[in-house]
Amino acid sequence: MILKQSFLHIFLVFTSLIIHIDLCAQNDIDILINKMSIEEKVGQMTQLNLGFLSSSTNQHDGKIKQIDSNKLINAIKNYHVGSILNTAGTAYSIEKWHKILTQIQDIAMTTELQIPILYGIDAIHGVTYTKGSTLFPHNIGLAATRNPSLIREIAKVTAKETRASGIRWNFDPVLDIGRNPLWPRFCETFGEDPYLVSSMGSEIIKGYEADGLSNYTSVSSCMKHFIGYSDPKSGKDRTEAYISDITLWQKHIPSFKAAIDAGASTIMINSSMINDVPVHSSYELLTNLLRNNLGFKGMIVTDWEDIIRLHERHKIASSPREAVKIAINAGIDMSMVPNSYSFCEHLVDLVRTGEIPETRINYSVRRILELKKKLGLFNNPYPEKEAFKNFALKEYKTLALNSAEQSLVLLKNKNQILPLPKDKKYLLLGPATNCLSALNGCWSYSWQGDKENVYPEDGKTILDVFKLRFKKNQILCKANNQYSNPKNFVINFSEEEINKVDYVILFLGENAYAESPGNINDLKLDYNQIELAKKAISTGKKIILVLIQGRPRIISDFSENIDGIINASLPGSMGAQAIVNLIFGDFNPSGTLPFTYPANTGDILTYDHKNLSAMIRTAPNKRKYGGYNPEFKFGDGLSYSNFSVSELKLSKDTLIKSEKINVSFLVTNYGLIDGNKNIDMFIKDHFASLAPDVKNLKGFKKVFLKAGEKKTINFEIDKNDLFFYDENGIKLFEEGIFSIQIEDEIKSFYFIP
Numbered sequence: 001m002i003l004k005q006s007f008l009h010i011f012l013v014f015t016s017l018i019i020h021i022d023l024c025a026q027n028d029i030d031i032l033i034n035k036m037s038i039e040e041k042v043g044q045m046t047q048l049n050l051g052f053l054s055s056s057t058n059q060h061d062g063k064i065k066q067i068d069s070n071k072l073i074n075a076i077k078n079y080h081v082g083s084i085l086n087t088a089g090t091a092y093s094i095e096k097w098h099k100i101l102t103q104i105q106d107i108a109m110t111t112e113l114q115i116p117i118l119y120g121i122d123a124i125h126g127v128t129y130t131k132g133s134t135l136f137p138h139n140i141g142l143a144a145t146r147n148p149s150l151i152r153e154i155a156k157v158t159a160k161e162t163r164a165s166g167i168r169w170n171f172d173p174v175l176d177i178g179r180n181p182l183w184p185r186f187c188e189t190f191g192e193d194p195y196l197v198s199s200m201g202s203e204i205i206k207g208y209e210a211d212g213l214s215n216y217t218s219v220s221s222c223m224k225h226f227i228g229y230s231d232p233k234s235g236k237d238r239t240e241a242y243i244s245d246i247t248l249w250q251k252h253i254p255s256f257k258a259a260i261d262a263g264a265s266t267i268m269i270n271s272s273m274i275n276d277v278p279v280h281s282s283y284e285l286l287t288n289l290l291r292n293n294l295g296f297k298g299m300i301v302t303d304w305e306d307i308i309r310l311h312e313r314h315k316i317a318s319s320p321r322e323a324v325k326i327a328i329n330a331g332i333d334m335s336m337v338p339n340s341y342s343f344c345e346h347l348v349d350l351v352r353t354g355e356i357p358e359t360r361i362n363y364s365v366r367r368i369l370e371l372k373k374k375l376g377l378f379n380n381p382y383p384e385k386e387a388f389k390n391f392a393l394k395e396y397k398t399l400a401l402n403s404a405e406q407s408l409v410l411l412k413n414k415n416q417i418l419p420l421p422k423d424k425k426y427l428l429l430g431p432a433t434n435c436l437s438a439l440n441g442c443w444s445y446s447w448q449g450d451k452e453n454v455y456p457e458d459g460k461t462i463l464d465v466f467k468l469r470f471k472k473n474q475i476l477c478k479a480n481n482q483y484s485n486p487k488n489f490v491i492n493f494s495e496e497e498i499n500k501v502d503y504v505i506l507f508l509g510e511n512a513y514a515e516s517p518g519n520i521n522d523l524k525l526d527y528n529q530i531e532l533a534k535k536a537i538s539t540g541k542k543i544i545l546v547l548i549q550g551r552p553r554i555i556s557d558f559s560e561n562i563d564g565i566i567n568a569s570l571p572g573s574m575g576a577q578a579i580v581n582l583i584f585g586d587f588n589p590s591g592t593l594p595f596t597y598p599a600n601t602g603d604i605l606t607y608d609h610k611n612l613s614a615m616i617r618t619a620p621n622k623r624k625y626g627g628y629n630p631e632f633k634f635g636d637g638l639s640y641s642n643f644s645v646s647e648l649k650l651s652k653d654t655l656i657k658s659e660k661i662n663v664s665f666l667v668t669n670y671g672l673i674d675g676n677k678n679i680d681m682f683i684k685d686h687f688a689s690l691a692p693d694v695k696n697l698k699g700f701k702k703v704f705l706k707a708g709e710k711k712t713i714n715f716e717i718d719k720n721d722l723f724f725y726d727e728n729g730i731k732l733f734e735e736g737i738f739s740i741q742i743e744d745e746i747k748s749f750y751f752i753p
């Protein structure tokens, strides 16, 4: 008993110490806030673009920007700016980043309050803006891996390389749901399913933050873009979306909720509008939903220029000053202004005139300063020496290759044409054959990712890898490294040369683009690529098509005549090696689609559509219509081995209240080689008071099986897999029949909530 009491004493002393330390910590921030002028507080809420603090000298190949120390001093000393973002051009060497960060923090340390600057950057699939960093597949490819631990590992490496660059805040991950394949940021999403996006997104958050923000292996994450950005009516970036409250809850909110629960420290807001309300202006969405309902306690940052755009684009504010007032009242903490001082000037004035209470901005300033403190910036604002050693390690390349391999999806393999034999002759065609930007896509050493000359010298195109692996006389290729070069869209060989070829491999898709410059009017593959594919088919050779693209471009004009199809998405810096490895069977593919690949531009339906859309009907003239008829389905993906799923069993046929059901089934590899099998588990709600989806993903696993091996796999489900939301975000649990579906196996049970 005494022993227990003394333990209790130690425990209490210890916890009170922690509470004391914590209170002291809070007091530090409060003491600091009490010392700050209105200008200094507003400055903390201001984020400027590094380009705005630079002077540009026009050089022959574009604008080279030099950081202007007078502008920097003006921003930090006179405007008390708290945060800077971005690069003033393309990627910098790590040494240059250190120099820039040191220059910035040196100025901050000479101010009276010595508040360090919080630097933020987009490290979207690896560290976008540091030369020599490791670029991984984009999220749309990562979602195809169905491998959360791999994704966490990638995030960890990205955190280490960002921090090694001297930067502690990453504007990632994108948690928007890829419901509209026209949207040019589709590749930044983890696909169309909320459960998949939630699972992968929270792994990224943990990879960035779980070591503790003060640790030199971590960065602060930034979930984005809250909310409803990804499903604009027109498919064009930053245009209006119309999303019902039920759909917001059902599809768009869960990934943010999961990330908040995983500990995400900051969030960025959707530049666009939902149901005629610009999200940056919405107290309902930013304060009632995000803060009060979802419980987000971290810092809210705007997206690029999105306060002034309430006036300039959305036209809901009659002046830039009113725009500031609306956004701050809605709940914004920090404004990514980022190319003027208008925000500072208006907000200072609004506080001085009492239109915005000083207590309101104190809340935001406290969140910003607390984040800086958690990141260890008050202890050491400079690039950390320990972090530097984590940059560009050899094993990161292996991880990039491994993740690229797992991200590739084999969609068609007629008569097992793939893998190809290694002793034949190959004609390589198409704009992506010899182009690094196509493999890496947006946010790759530049915003658009399309500057071929800024990629690392040791970067390999697909043609480079072929040249390394095969004899000269085995390859026929004249591909140019500029994607749009007309030579990439013709077959410039004689009939005699073509006759000697055994296989034609087409590398088609899209060149790199980011955000609005990637808007398209048609999801169909570009005309010149379709024509090239048709010409290739007319050679009569066996054809393999590799699609290197950020979104599913429609190929139904010619896909029937292709023997093997691989969807490579944007596989990153080791993408070429991964693709060639897949074509020649150096590994066994396991990727599965995280989206529906449409067959027609007018028939875009996600897999979790309503029963109404699933119905196939016949008109009086006997024409069939309706149904889910994509080119490839969500979850499609072949292997070089053969797997079967059988003996699906449920541990109960009735689930009551908080009970659980064990779902078990047998997976057999009856092929000749070992391989991974990705398994998706769907649940179908047969009848509900709000029209249910035909099915919903509720679990997935990656299972490794040796040739001939069988394994019993288990999932557990409970009532949390069986509810749906009403328009107020209330979870509805309704009695009725549900089914579990794994591949073609289906078993039903009854649920009594």
Ligand code: BGC
Pocket: 086, 122, 171, 224, 303, 304, 515
């Ligand atoms: C994008 C954000 C990005 C920001 C900063 C904006 O244009 O929408 O996703 O984080 O720029 O670069």
